[in-house]
Amino acid sequence: MEDIFVFAVQTLDATLRVSTPLILAAMAGLFSERSGIIDISLEGKMLAAAFASAATAAVTGSPWLALAAAMITSLFLALLHGFACITHRGNHVVSGVAINILVSGLTIVLGIAWFAQGGQTPLLKADARFRPIEWPGAQAMEGVPFLGPLYEELISGHNILVYVALLVVPLTWWVVYRSRFGLRLRAVGENPLAVDTAGISVAFLRYRAVAICGLLCGIAGTYIAIAQNAGFIREMTAGQGYIALAAMIFGKWRPLPALGACLMFGLLDAISIRLQGVSIAGIGEVPVQLIQALPYIMTVVLLAGFIGKAVAPKAIGVPFVKER
Amino acid sequence: MPAEQSTTTGNPAGGAIPPPPAIRLKHISKSFGAVRANRDVSLEVAKGSIHGIVGENGAGKSTLMSILYGFYEADSGEIEIAGRPARIRNSQEAIGLGIGMVHQHFMLVDTFTVLENVILGAESGALLAPSKDQAARELARLENEYNLYVAPEALVGDLLVGERQRVEILKALYRGAEILILDEPTGVLTPQETDQLFRILRALRDQGVTVILITHKLREIMDVTDAVSVMRGGQMVAHRKTADTDKEELAELMVGRKVRLELDKEPASPGPTRLLAENVTVTDADGVPRLDNVSLTVHAGEIVGIAGVSGNGQSELLEVLSGIAKPSQGRLVLSGREVTAQAPVHPDEARKLGIAHVPEDRHRLGLVTSFSARESAILGYQGAARFNRGPILDGTAITQNCSSLMEQFDVRPPDPWLRSGGFSGGNQQKLILAREMSPHPEVLLVGQPTRGVDIGAIEFIHRQLVARRDAGCAVLLVSVELDEILALSDRILVMFEGRIVGELTGAEADERRIGLMMANAMDSSEHATAGSTMTEQAP
Amino acid sequence: MSAARAPLPRWVDIVLIPIINIAMALFVSGLIILAIGENPIEAVGIMLQGAVGYDGGIGYTLYYTTNFIFTGLAVALAFHAGLFNIGGEGQAYIGGLGVGLFLLAFDSVLPFVFLLPLTILACAAFGGAWAFIPAYLQAYRGSHIVITTIMFNFIASALMVYLMVNILIEPGSMSPESRDFMESAHLPFVHDVLGGLGISMVATPLNLSVIWAAICCVLVWIYVWHTRWGYELRTVGQSEKAAVYAGVNPSRVVVVTMCLSGALAGFVGLNEIMGVHHRLLLNFTAGYGFTGIAVALMGRNHPVGVILASLLFGILYQGGAELAFEIPRMTREIVVTIQGLVILFSGALAYMARPWLERLFAMLHRSGSPAMERA
16 A cells, blocks of 8 residues: 555656646747747757756856756747747748757757767756755655655655746736736737737737747756756757647646646656556556657547547637738 | 719808817828729718718728728828827727727637627736726726626627627727727628617717718618718718718719610520529528528520629529539529539539539639639639540640630730739639630629729620620629629629519619619518519519 | 839749748858858868769768658648648658568568569558548548647657567567568669669669659659649649639548658658668658758749759758768758758748848839839
């Protein structure tokens, strides 16, 4: 009994760890897509941010400077995406693909030129990373049954970015549903003409949305490179940007359901690692690859309207043309 | 320029110094490319009045109002609001000047509540809650004052059309509008909703709000306005006090008295029935009937004209006859083939049955603007044996086909390789007509054949249609141009709100009679009587 | 629209703007090379020398070009129907799976003359099938093809890992690879063919699938511009309403086009599995599917353009490898960077230069020919 409980707590703890970048990126995507800008470049922005943070941390030794560098890098890419999609009415998907590919090449090119370690950044020392924060009394709670492991493993002992991610969700909810900016954001993704006739600049509103998206992706990339890991490895985001995109769609472009989808996908990931080679009674060995592909399969099934209906913001991907 | 360019602007009677008009537009002009949407338009609207602007579709009414609301900037001309010169560069400036607009297509967010729609862009601060409280109080006040109620927490997407319109009005009033522009507000309303709207407008006027009502429906002008201005072809052609005019005069002004197109044509000698519709109804995605229980026949060797203000079901009629839409109810017989909701006809099959279709929307349906002329000249016939050699399109045959069509119909420049979009409207239309007429169809469906076409081409197109009739083709002609209907048709059906409301023979029809029917100037009971007597008179 | 603009001559749209866009992409690439402290001119020299300076380089360049033609054609064909097939990577992967499964089953049974056409069919069927599902879901269930094809890339990848690790792996092997095909099932290398003709060439991965790539270009050109199906495909891409008017069923066109597009992308598997590796293995697509997007955008979705763009990317890929060898501080991923910039400038920012050119031409127009104004 105790074993199963500990196993569950450890799995949930791992879930939280792998979900953190997904949550941040999903909220990032939510801001962008709610404003009507399709963003498949979450992946690229995260990867660029991961590289920027690892490189900065390696050079300066400061995780905070690393975070700032990552957010600025990601913000720049987000504004580039905005420049293409908003100002020049380019195809959102093409722009996103361009950014993903550009970053995937550039991080390695710069990594090799600067650090000459085959595209990796130097392994970071502990104080150049975001370290787990131990909550008061975690040690003391150790002996307490149930509550002890729960407190020590699950609640305490994460780095600050994990808590930031968990705070970003209610904050996103609040901004989207309770603020003037959120009202306009939701409106511009549904009917930009309504926003325009109400005397609000569609372009400025959308630029702000993609900027927020960029900043959040910056945090997500930082987490991957200098909190979850101790440096940059080529292609280290490994499709998490797309999983976050899938989670956001799965959450039907709403913050709390998107959080749920992130945690679910994170749980699948955590389980798939633990289930490797384990045979389950009655089913046999579940292929790890199947569990890893589940987020994508589930999203396809959802989009096809077989489980509920995911309705995207109505004006998404449509360039807003103002005739003069 | 028409001789009637009006001079009735301003205050004719002397007396006390009048207050400045709420709106004064002076010599406004606006072009979109080659299209001159507004030409030297002047207008004055008295404060606290309901002012109608009437004209056919495309007369320039909406453009004028969009200029007033800052959507477009005029190429030239001046605007004064309450006696002060104003420059309106965007909607925000218009709102700042106290102008509110209810657009023909509502500018609402369907996924928002009424309250959220009302405060969008007029929030009191960065937080929504106080804005919502304030708006809720204000809406309650407006409800008391004008009897304008919509449930504040309802989702706009769930509202009826009339209710959505009230949300638009509330939006404008919430922003402090003293001038309210309504663009074709009744097009989507039921008669009951229309009456309710007019009650609201009168209440607004009595509180000092200036209302501009854009419409093409004369009954509404007579019902609710204090003054009326008539637009035609981008120009302002007359201003009247509503009390001093009547429907007949307005109908004439609206339709205009262009030079009657003379056309030598023999009387028709109708043959067997080629096309038959019985109680055909077409409903749209929202379940609204766009075509309502329509029955008609077209015989070989006659031209049947469908007259009516556009948007009254003519497009749907053409679509259902050509197989693009399927009938929701009723049956069609196309060249012997029975068509029902259960057994719809595919456009390809319709073509094989000898039904040719010159669509109303030349640019989106009739041709593909990015294709070369030779490619557009086989649109719909791409599978025909004469253009295919096995699996390969016969390039030589396609080019020759285009060259010969261009020669027969005098398309200029006669270059098959030119991009379709590069031809003038008239030449595009001639190319489409040529394409549709060349297989010698049994039935020819023609929508707006001369819209945006120059005079020379109009004559040519008309002669071709009559020639086709004389060769035994059954022609169904849809046009908003009365002259065209009168010049070409052997029989005339008048459509209104998806129904056929009258039938006349070509001989007995004249502009006045049709104009009145078109504008629905007669009330519905008169319609019924007039319609039936006229049908009886028809041979 | 603004009065200061004039309609642009056709050659500006077809020739000048694409060249400006590529020039901007290459210019920014040069800046990046400068930024890491190397000389862009020197880099270009090394790349050209490595890619076309000797027969081995040319062989490698054309081998890469073959893959890019397949994926470029796949993206271009879908574009003509107004579809964005971003799933070339997954379709190529599954196309390769089709090749592998077919050859593993029949390489000892059938002679080469039967094997080759049937392998091509199997390859097309697998690649096409992988595109069919997203296409069907878009046409009949309303889900967005971009998102679904992205998801299908990942699903394909997971599927391949599962199959290679658990089922298709050669017994006793450590790495997830199948057994080698029989010699008779290899698509001949070009250096072998030339050697047979008495022309000596260094051994390179270039094989006869390059000829199939050329044939596909011709077939696509015929299909799109010289058959009624291509006509209908382009009509759907331009205006769905016009297509319905012309008696075309847009949903059917979407499905058929995507299947053909998937088949084209699948032929990467023919080149890689039957032509080069001669066994089924992981990750042989190496991002070629995504390069196809750049190739199609750059080649303006025309087979001739696709060939030219594929050659350019072939040169970049092969030259990039040489570059990494010559200058240790450089890596072949510079090519991926350039690819991203090409997609950015030729795709997302394709019309950035347009307003400037419109103004420029309006100015030339006014000062050059006042007579035109009166006409």
